Amino acid sequence: MRIIIVGASGTIGTAVTGLLAERHEVIGVGRSTTPAVDLGDPGSVAELFRSVGPVDGVVACTGSVPFKPWAELDEADYRSGIDSKLIGQITLARHAATALREGGSITLTSGVLTADPIPTGTAASVANAGIEAFVRTSAGAIGRGIRINAISPGVLVESPQFHDSFPGFEPVPAARVAQAYLRSVEGIDTGRILAVN
Incomplete structure (x- = not known):
């Protein structure tokens, strides 16, 4: 299969790319690759599919959200998280739905904060919950x-800078998270939120 991975150079994206590349043709893309893609720019997403040609799967390992205490979050913070993580992935999925070969797959990324909040994670929880609702519906x-599925990873072993923000959460290795993406790409699940925590 030919699989596009958006955010292929990030911590999760690197693990997913390495695993899927053992079994499939992988096209890893981001803002600084050729072809380049910016999920905040629908024209960029459309051009990605035009330039790459037919594919069997699309994986999103991207999206940033602000982490601040609840009282410090303002409307701009919520919009930033929603635009980057939620709307960006929805844009990718909408374009993928018409560009994928029949029987293809779309895999998005939410996160553990949908169900298990932390003091600075409200904006992330909102964006993640939107992704999961989008996938189910x-x-x-x-x-x-x-x-279409979403992977909901916990805090990563490889991201120690976030560990203090997730007290009592057991970090998960990116390699184990990558297995859930493999399941979404090669399996039969749809409308599922595959949690790895």
């Missing part, structure tokens, strides 16, 4: 046998 509507 899109699964039966996309058509052409295209599947």
Whole structure:
């Protein structure tokens, strides 16, 4: 299969790219690659699919959100997280739905904060919950046998700078998180939130 991975150079993206590349043709993309893609720019997403040609799967390992105490978050912070993580992935999925080969797959990324909040994670929780709602409600509507899932990883072993913000959470290795992306790409799940925590 030919698989596009957006955010292939990040911590999760690197692990996912390494695993999927053992079994498939992987096209890793980001803002600084050729072809380049910026999920905040729908034209950039459309051009990605035009330039790459037919693919069987699209994986999003991208999206940033502000981490601040609740009282310090303002509307701009919420919009920043929603635009970067939620709307960006929705844009990717919408374009993928028409560009993928029949029976293809879309895999998005949410996160553990949807269900397990932390003091500085409200904006992240909002964006993650939106992604999960989008996945659940899109699964039966996309058509052409295209599947859609989201991976919900916990805090990563490889990201110690975040460990203090997740008290009592057991960090998970990126290699184990990558297995969930493999399951989404090669399996039969659709409309599922695959948690790794």
